Amino acid sequence: MPEAAGPLVGRRVLVVEDEYLIAMQVKRWLQVAGCEVLGPVPSVDQALDLIETCCPDAAVLDVDLGYGDSAYPVADKLDILAVPYLFATADAGLADTSVHGRRPRLNKPFLEAELVRAMAELVATSRNAP
Template identity: 45%
Template sequence: MVDSVAGLDGLRVLVVEDEMLVSMLVEDMLTEFGCAIVGPAPDLDQALALANDAELDAAILDVNVGGRQIFPVADLLKARGIPYAFASGYGEAGLIEAHRGAPVLQKPFRQGDLERVLKELAAKRG
């Protein structure tokens, strides 16, 4: 049985992650929160297409996707006014200057960490 989390139910979240097991884990967590998953996008090209065209409320972005940095996707989301968070094993140290200050989920992260960041993103949308 899925118990949605207040404030997250129906939130459309773009997931960009190239590691299939990590992606599946994040999808499971989002489903438990009641979120609608967009993607997941396993590569930069697919992520760019979804970031440009999909109806989104928020995004969780792996910083390094298939050896390419995710920042063009973050730039597009920022231009559209869609809040995003990065998922990275390097923490904020893995971010470029233009995206410092964005929420960062330090990999590996727990379900409670993802919930906290998503609530922060949900509060920013609009």
């Protein structure tokens, strides 16, 4: 397999996803694109702990993490740290008028090319871009 090249190579990307199969697929796709994947983790607490120990360059967040939990506290922490993120979700309730609703979003199910393109755009437009 050829070595990955492009805007995602070497980027540390946090993946917050509670559905195991989706989490593993997103991880694999990002690794193929050259990312170092942090996680995936299925909960807010685990995500916040991971952010404290290794600040990511970007993140992919599922909105609904089950048991009534949402990734919004993770998004808020990433906002404070100026880390770009997008929501990868099937949650139609993500209000477009809220601060979170203005964030980039991938609607589930999505394809590998859609994820890689969205992440490349996200890191290219971030303040942390090289």
